[in-house]
Amino acid sequence: MVVARNSPVEECSVHYWEGQPHDEKGMMGGFEYLSPRDEANSRRMIEAYLLRGRKYFEYVAELGAGIGRVTTRVLLPYSEHIDVFEPVAANREVALKTLPHDRCTFYPDTLQQWTPRRESYDLIWIQFSLIYTSDDECLALLKRAQRAVQGRRGYVVIKDNMPLGNAKPVQDSTDGSVVRSTDHLLRLSTAAGLKLIRNHRQDHWPIALYPVSALILQSS
Numbered sequence: 053m054v055v056a057r058n059s060p061v062e063e064c065s066v067h068y069w070e071g072q073p074h075d076e077k078g079m080m081g082g083f084e085y086l087s088p089r090d091e092a093n094s095r096r097m098i099e100a101y102l103l104r105g106r107k108y109f110e111y112v113a114e115l116g117a118g119i120g121r122v123t124t125r126v127l128l129p130y131s132e133h134i135d136v137f138e139p140v141a142a143n144r145e146v147a148l149k150t151l152p153h154d155r156c157t158f159y160p161d162t163l164q165q166w167t168p169r170r171e172s173y174d175l176i177w178i179q180f181s182l183i184y185t186s187d188d189e190c191l192a193l194l195k196r197a198q199r200a201v202q203g204r205r206g207y208v209v210i211k212d213n214m215p216l217g218n219a220k221p222v223q224d225s226t227d228g229s230v231v232r233s234t235d236h237l238l239r240l241s242t243a244a245g246l247k248l249i250r251n252h253r254q255d256h257w258p259i260a261l262y263p264v265s266a267l268i269l270q271s272s
Contacts, residue, residue: 062164064228065184066139074142079118087121089256094126094179094211094266097252101268102175102207108132109174113200115163116181120147120156127177128155135173137161164189168200176201179211183229187221187240190232194244202271208246210237210269211254213262234265247272 072078080087102109112131117123117138127134133155138144139162148158161167163178163185176197182190197208218235232240238248246269254264 059164059186059189061184061186061189061228061230062162064225066162068227069140070142074119074140074146076119076121079121079143083258083261086257087125090254090264091122091125093252093254094122095129097266097268098126098130101250101252102209103130106174111135111173112175112177113137113166113168113173114177114179115166116178116184117147118143120151122177122179123147123151123156127175128152131155131175133157135159137163137166139165163193166193166196168196170199171201171203173200174204174206176206176208177211178209180213182210182212182237183231184227186230190237191240191244194241194246198245198271202245206270207249208241208269209266210241211264211266212237214265214267215262231262234267237267241267241269242272245272246270 076087077084109131112127112134114123114127114134115137117136123134123136135157136147137159138147139160144158144160163181185193201208213231215233217233219233221236222231249268249270252266252268257264
């Protein structure tokens with residue numbers, strides 16, 4: 053169920069992304085040349101640490117999917133069905149035109165609105181979007197994600213800008229984002245009932261940008 057937006061972070065981020073180009077350049081903030089590195093790194097991670105004898109994931113959720121870049125090039129080859137969540141209508145329209153409707157279902161929920169059923173997913177993928185939550189919203193979302201993968205041996209993957217160590221969160225007033233350190237995100241994940249399986253670093257990333265990591269999590 054979609055509810056009215058009432059979060060300042062949510063309002064700011066959705067407004068910001070409504071004003072960006074609804075293409076790969078817009079999704080990557082002008083760094084679209086990094087897409088192949090990002091996608092190859094994620095595919096290697098899935099094959100090395102997530103499949104674990106499975107041929108594919110039966111039910112997958114992608115939160116903050118944008119135009120479906122990661123959906124198409126990372127998740128679809130390993131998934132039977134993907135629930136694609138993207139609140140910006142223009143981004144969702146691009147995804148609707150490019151993704152297979154027999155394998156993808158589309159929803160307008162924000163991260164704050166997303167309310168999955170218990171034990172409903174084998175994989176929940178959250179890339180470059182968890183930064184658009186406050187700490188309270190992040191913790192609440194991770195608790196919902198924990199319940200959604202519990203009992204299915206499922207995974208929650210957070211791939212995002214993630215400074216090393218225990219640096220203080222950095223908020224950007226332009227888009228509402230909150231960049232959190234690895235340690236900060238792990239504290240929130242632990243409080244949500246999730247345990248770290250692996251911290252997979254993004255390689256070949258410009259040093260002028262925030263480091264990117266993927267936290268592979270499971271229910272404790």
